[in-house]
Amino acid sequence: MSSTVVQPTAPASAVAMNRICKRFGALRANDEVSLHVARGSIHGIVGENGAGKSTLMSILYGFYQADSGEIEVEGQPARIRNAHDAIALGIGMVHQHFMLVETFSALDNVLLGAEPSWRLGPTRQRVRRELEALMRDTGLQLKLDAIVETLPVGERRRLEILKALYRGARILILDEPTAVLTPAETETLFATLRQLRERGSTVLLITHKLKEIVALCDRVTVMRAGRVVLDTRTADTTIDGLAEAMVGRRVQLGRREGAAARAGAAPLLSAQNLSWRDEQGVLRLNEVSLALRPGEIVGIAGVSGNGQSELLDVLAGLATPASGSLQLGDQRFEPQRWLTPARARRLRLAHVPEDRHRRGLVLPFGAWESAVLGYHRLARYARRGFARRGAMRDDTAQMMADYDVRPRAPGLRSAKFSGGNQQKLVLAREALHQPQVLLVGQPTRGVDIGAIEFIHGRLRAMRDAGGAVLVVSSELDEILALSDRVIVMNAGRIAGELPIEACSESALGCLMAGVQST
Incomplete structure (x- = not known):
């Protein structure tokens, strides 16, 4: 009796996009792109800005129509003319920038656009029950009656995912979902995505953060100049390999030493005992003092919401402190006569804001x-x-x-x-x-790896030309790669300051959490 060898079958595709082409005038955004995503997997899609990945996902979600090519969803040919068609096929999309009505409750944001009748009272009660069951199943916990503008960014991202799942999404497209999340919020999101995968959902993840791809995804597709240049299991590649495929050359993102800060030089900017309260009277800056000297990059690390943004606003002249003083060059400023942005520019202080x-x-x-x-x-x-x-x-x-x-x-x-x-x-x-002092908030948020390398190089060039650069970043890797010394903020205060030689993720993490490292 002869035995039959059974070949393992490939996992069924949740999405198959075959030979997709899309032009915008002379620009060929997608050039014969094919993408196959296994059902019940997390599939990463990476590439430089303009590589065509967002265009491809916009075609899948119905924002654009392909000029040619075919799409199959869960094994069936699909014609996706708009977002309604995509939703009907079980496709949901969570965009990089929040698509929420900030003055509405979380519950009403989910209900918005999906109201089955004009009788909102009974409908709201039914939707609440269904959402509570969905939250138990997925772990996406949040307060349904909370007004969105009061929610932390991590909970807003959770709400958008919940909104897509409520509409029946089995295939979830996430565009830069961690761009505004803290490390802890990112880990919470990853746990949720893994749980969704276990339930059989399929996730397509667009991100510039290659660490996230390696940590989370089963497979990754790399696009460059509108084409797929690599499609592989993440277990078979590395961060360096992905970066090289994205850019077409080796990318250097590690630390590069510059000339030491000018010893004994007077600070270009010096702030003393800055305190600032928000409109509700909450103390957001509490007796903060710092100095920036020629020829250095100073990094500000801390979990988002611990005063870093408020510090940038005060130093840039966008907010006036309740107390404290600022010395900029030979000019001194106090709350009664604080710096303005126009005056700051005349004094050669420039500001790259966190929210471009x-x-x-x-x-x-x-x-x-x-x-x-x-x-x-x-x-x-x-x-x-x-x-x-x-x-x-x-x-x-x-x-x-x-x-x-x-x-x-x-x-x-x-x-x-x-x-x-x-x-x-x-x-x-x-x-x-040619500013002497540059304040930079989140310099590479939502930016691809090639642009990160370029922006870091420009910041180092400003430092090496004798300027002082203050960088606020939620990315510890970025702080460690750029800074000559690091200031850590916690609860509106400076929790510690370390030269770069004494910095590690664990040491900074302890200070960010408000505990002293041993």
């Missing part, structure tokens, strides 16, 4: 307009009350060339650039006028 959309750019403006914000009254850009648009466009074109902003189109709306290119444009604007 709300504070760094005007998204409907052309890039050439965003590239001169705050500097538009300089003589180069204005004459007798009239804007010199030619000079503005010329400088923007030069910034784009110097900072590799893609596409190099000064007239393109600011909203049309990818996150990494928006960040490079803001940094180019603030660096153009």
Whole structure:
């Protein structure tokens, strides 16, 4: 009797996208892209800004229509003309930027757009019961009656996932889900995603954080210039291998030593005993003192919400402290006559804000307009009350060339650039006028690995030219790679300060948690 060898079967596909092409004018965003995602898996999709990964996922969710190619969902041909078609097929998408009504409750955000009838009272009660059962099943716990604007960012992300699952999503697309999360919130999210995988859900994860890909995903697809250049099990690759596939060359993100800070040099900026309360009277900054000297990068580490953002606002002149003082060059400022952003620019202090959309750019403006914000009254850009648009466009074109902003189109709306290119444009604007002090919030949030390398290089160049750079980042790897010394904040106070030689993730983690390391 002959025996029959049974070949192991490949796992069934939740999603199969075959030979997808998509053009925007002359730009070929997706060029014969094929993607196969196994059911009940977590599949990572990575690539530089503009590689085509978000376009591909937007086609899967119905935001765009492919010019050619085929899509299958759970083994069946699918025509996805809009988001309603995607939702009907069991596809949900959680976007990088929150898509929530901040003045509504968590419950009403889930209900919004899915109201089965005009009788909201009984409907709300039924939805509450269903959500409570869903939260028990998935571990996505949150307060349904809480107003969204009062929720921490981790709970807002949880709410968006819950909203997609409530609408029947079996296939979940997550676009940069950890971009605004703390390490603890990220771990909580990962535990939830693993639990969803165990329940049979499929997750497609778009992220720039390669550590997350290796830690979480079963398989990863790398895109570059609109094509798939690598598709492999994560167990068969490394972070360095993924980075090289993304960029097409080896990427250096480790620490690079620069010239030592000028010994004995007077600080370029010195703050003493800064305290600040929010509108509710909560003390957010509590007697904070620091100094920035020529030729150094100082990193501010801490779990989000411990005063780092408020410190940047006070130092940049966007908020006035209740007490304390600031010395900037030969100018001294006290609460009765505090620094303003316009005065800061004249004193050669520049600021790259944490939220580039709300504070760094005007998204409907052309890039050439965003590239001169705050500097538009300089003589180069204005004459007798009239804007010199030619000079503005010329400088923007030069910034784009110097900072590799893609596409190099000064007239393109600011909203049309990818996150990494928006960040490079803001940094180019603030660096153009050669500041002595640069304050940078979250320099590489939502930015691809090639742009991270570029931005880090520019910050080091400012330091090496004799400037002082203050960096606030939620990424400990970034703090350790850039800083010459690190200040840790906890509960609005400085919990400790360490030279970079004494820094480790464990030592900084203890200070961030408010405990002394041993």
